[in-house]
Amino acid sequence: MNLQYLKQIDPEIYEAVLKEIQREEEKIILIASENYASRAILEAQGSAFTNKYAEGYPERRYYGGCKYADEVETLAIERARKLFGADHVNVQPHSGTQANMAVFFSVLNPNDTILGMHLTHGGHLSHGSPVNFTGMLYKTFFYGVNKETGFIDMNEVREMAERCKPKIIVVGASAYSRIIDFEAFSKIAKENNALLLADIAHIAGLIAAGLHPSPIPHADFVTSTTHKTMRGPRGGMIMCKEKYAKIIDKMVFPGIQGGPLIHVIAAKAVAFKEAMTEEFKQYQQQVVRNAKRLAEKLKEFGFKIITNGTDNHLMLVDLRNMNITGKDAETALEIAGITVNKNAIPYDDKPASITSGLRLGTPSVTTRGMKEEEMDEIADMIYSAIKNFNKISVLKDISVKAKNLAKRFPVYSSL
Numbered sequence: 001m002n003l004q005y006l007k008q009i010d011p012e013i014y015e016a017v018l019k020e021i022q023r024e025e026e027k028i029i030l031i032a033s034e035n036y037a038s039r040a041i042l043e044a045q046g047s048a049f050t051n052k053y054a055e056g057y058p059e060r061r062y063y064g065g066c067k068y069a070d071e072v073e074t075l076a077i078e079r080a081r082k083l084f085g086a087d088h089v090n091v092q093p094h095s096g097t098q099a100n101m102a103v104f105f106s107v108l109n110p111n112d113t114i115l116g117m118h119l120t121h122g123g124h125l126s127h128g129s130p131v132n133f134t135g136m137l138y139k140t141f142f143y144g145v146n147k148e149t150g151f152i153d154m155n156e157v158r159e160m161a162e163r164c165k166p167k168i169i170v171v172g173a174s175a176y177s178r179i180i181d182f183e184a185f186s187k188i189a190k191e192n193n194a195l196l197l198a199d200i201a202h203i204a205g206l207i208a209a210g211l212h213p214s215p216i217p218h219a220d221f222v223t224s225t226t227h228k229t230m231r232g233p234r235g236g237m238i239m240c241k242e243k244y245a246k247i248i249d250k251m252v253f254p255g256i257q258g259g260p261l262i263h264v265i266a267a268k269a270v271a272f273k274e275a276m277t278e279e280f281k282q283y284q285q286q287v288v289r290n291a292k293r294l295a296e297k298l299k300e301f302g303f304k305i306i307t308n309g310t311d312n313h314l315m316l317v318d319l320r321n322m323n324i325t326g327k328d329a330e331t332a333l334e335i336a337g338i339t340v341n342k343n344a345i346p347y348d349d350k351p352a353s354i355t356s357g358l359r360l361g362t363p364s365v366t367t368r369g370m371k372e373e374e375m376d377e378i379a380d381m382i383y384s385a386i387k388n389f390n391k392i393s394v395l396k397d398i399s400v401k402a403k404n405l406a407k408r409f410p411v412y413s414s415l
């Protein structure tokens with residue numbers, strides 16, 4: 001990357017950027033929600049569009065000079081519509097949570113009822129958590145996963161819907177490794193006169209590649225981020241049925257946001273174009289194959305995987321039989337050169353700051369070209385690091401191995 005101007009003007013930020021590039025290059029990153037965007041996406045996001053105000057929508061702006069911003073946003077919308085088969089798309093939300101906020105504010109009043117997946121069972125903060133605006137503004141109820149199987153308990157979803165009569169049901173997760181039956185959720189929503197919001201932030205790339213059933217035919221609203229399996233810039237988007245197009249657009253702007261980030265929207269457009277390629281489909285297939293292989297290998301080492309495996313890009317590891325908390329495991333693995341996040345497991349008795357689990361995902365390592373063999377190496381390193389979590393010298397030895405593995409799959413020189 002050519003950072004010559006940054007180096008001259010702001011050496012401190014330049015150094016931080018260099019160190020981040022080095023970190024991303026040298027670490028084995030298994031954070032399920034992270035990825036490496038392409039050079040084309042980075043260029044679009046770093047382009048002159050960062051200078052442009054464009055409040056409003058294409059052809060309906062509150063600023064002059066929006067001719068090219070209009071082109072960019074129109075391309076992003078049209079590509080996303082084609083990619084996901086959506087009636088209407090809004091590409092302006094700055095994040096997944098803001099996309100969800102726009103949906104809730106469009107159709108709910110304060111004190112209305114939301115039914116979402118419990119955070120500790122794999123749901124997301126913005127699906128009703130008490131510490132989030134959703135928990136503060138609305139009456140929130142939750143469904144979860146079966147204690148024995150770890151799968152979403154559709155009987156509980158139905159019972160909860162019948163009991164709490166939600167105005168909206170939210171389906172979608174941040175830490176759930178199995179196929180989600182959007183059609184079944186839609187049936188329950190209809191039976192209870194509820195709207196259905198599907199938040200596909202984690203699995204959007206898999207859906208775009210046809211590797212996970214799409215909620216588009218079943219849900220009233222579909223929200224997503226654009227940077228996880230989608231491998232685009234950080235940001236959000238909303239898809240909805242045509243009848244909600246006007247209220248959604250009005251709620252995003254001027255309802256909850258001001259000027260759209262046209263440079264990010266340009267990068268989103270590039271990501272949608274990349275997602276239409278055969279290469280992207282093959283990438284997503286490899287993401288899933290890698291996740292399955294990593295889960296299998298970890299199981300061979302004695303790790304327990306919630307639901308006993310995975311259908312998508314991530315898995316949740318139950319560490320209780322390994323005598324280590326999620327927090328200590330995260331710390332040990334970081335020293336060993338493997339970046340992960342601690343994660344609550346369903347029915348966890350430890351607080352969110354400690355946890356009994358780890359969430360592992362394969363989008364980043366797959367982008368750098370790793371395949372099943374490398375998942376075997378990574379599983380081996382994870383096992384050694386967890387077994388020796390308090391032996392710094394062993395962790396340091398593993399970190400050399402992790403760095404060597406990373407070196408064989410360069411990131412920035414290959415973007």
Ligand code: DSN
Pocket residue numbers: 032033096124174
């Ligand atoms: N923080 C994201 C994740 O890691 O899944 C969700 O917003």
